[in-house]
Amino acid sequence: MLARHEGGEFLLRIEDTDTERNRPELTTNMLDMLQWLGLKWDGEPTFQSDRGELYKAAAATLASGGHAYYCECTAEQVQARNKESGGKPGYDGFCRDRGLGPGPGRALRFRAPDDGETRFDDLIRGEVVVENRNIEDFVLLRSNGNPTFLLANIVDDADMQITHVLRGEEHLNGTPKYLLLRDALGFDYQPVFAHLPLLVNEQRKKLSKRRDDVSVADYKARGFLPEAMVNYLALLGWGPPDGVEVRPVEEMVPLFRIEDVSPSPALFDIKKLTFVNGEWIRMLAVDDFVQRAREFTDSPALEALAPLAQERVKVLDELPSYFDWVDGPAEDPKSWDKAMKLANAGEILDEITVAYTDAAWNRDELHARFMALAEKLGVSASKVQGPIRVATTGRMVGLPLFEVLEYLGQEETLARLRKARTRLA
RNA sequence: GCCCCCAUCGUCUAGUGGCCUAGGACACCACCCUUUCAAGGUGGCGGCACGGGUUCGAAUCCCGUUGGGGGUGCCA
Secondary structure: OEEEOOOOOOEEEOOOOOOOOOOHHHHHHHHHHHHHOOOOOEOOOOOHHHHHHHHHHHHHHHHHOOOEEEEOOOHHHHHHHHHHOOOOOOOOOOOOOOOOOOOOOOEEEEOOOOOOEEEEEEOOOEEEEEEHHHOOOOEEEOOOOOEOHHHHHHHHHHHHOOOEEEEEHHHHHHHHHHHHHHHHHOOOOOOEEEEEOOEEOOOOOEOOOOOOOOOHHHHHHHOOOHHHHHHHHHHOOOOOOOOOOOOOHHHHHHHOOHHHOOOOOEEOOHHHHHHHHHHHHHHOOHHHHHHHHOOOOOOOOHHHHHHHHHHHOOOHHHHHHHHOOOOOOOOOHHHHHHHHOOOOHHHHHHHHOOOOOOOOOOHHHHHHHHHHHHHHHOOOHHHHHHHHHHHHHOOOOOOOHHHHHHHHOHHHHHHHHHHHHHHHO
């Protein structure tokens, strides 16, 4: 798939589409992801099937030039022969000199050199040298006629004059093959290589789609901000020279140099991502926060209490638990037990359930009366708020109590307190 | 098996021969602040994998060992 940067400054080619099955939805997902992350692009995606003739021409050049040959071995046959000769994987060159022509069931293989070495410079890893005899005869054209990734890769790169080949370390081994193909095809083409470190899981294995959480859509659904995601991703394998880690991409771009990227694998640490996300949430303008928070809660109290929630939440999907008291105290037996088992829980509720009319029902007044009550009962303020909090919101933890009570209003608050008192008795 | 890559606190990193008694961030712990929880503040815990060289001097350079990862597909 191809995507051109907005300013036309560079051409980004993303190779993710299966050349054989050619599933467009993969491309669509990727474009959605890029957009969410704020990476601009334009231009229409290009599929490999649109460029088939180019690959076939290259394959023909290779075959007629003696750089490739047809092979009718099946995977099973190769495997069986390898097993017999000592279990070494890789193609054994069985059809190398059989002079087979094209035909059904026959794949085209590259004839790798028997000697010499292939070397290249990598911005991140320095010089990499591989002896050609360690490179086996890999497939160029499948028996169904479709080109493989490697062939499409070099043809596209040379054709588009790709300047920078930046990819994961898993492609490091493929690079000598890529270069061998380039030379066999006679291309005058020399990109700059940079093989980036792999992202690994807790077991230090390469992050895989099958067993790890790698879908950006999932992080989006959980309430991670794209700003935080990009920010955190940039921190893997790299650190800003001034040490300021939480900052917008625009600020990191001028600081970033691909050659400063670390060559060793990095662990994707959800804890730090969460921290960065919390920082970004707190940096949001309140109305922006409210807008984004709306995806996660439909509470009518959101607008009124947004700044208080904004300061507490690290991931947006925590929001519901901060606002589930609006229609009545949340069901949370643990909180109830913890708060109400206090010896003087009943006494606290008795004292606080008295209405007042000599002052406005607001945070400051509630606070003042609450403090007076704590002093009167000779109990710490933090102890006193427990029963009240649970009686009104159902939970032991949550937004600051008096703001919540102010929002609830005197009538509703007192009703909840009395109800709790009855239940307690 | 073979080939390639990698190796600083638990994690992400700074460090490119003396500014290193190895710095920062996350996490963790303690204290402060405080109506809960957060946020904020202060402090703490914690690392150059090992062994040889080179050098007046090595986390930094070289070699080896060990450990980890990747590749070894008619996947990309």
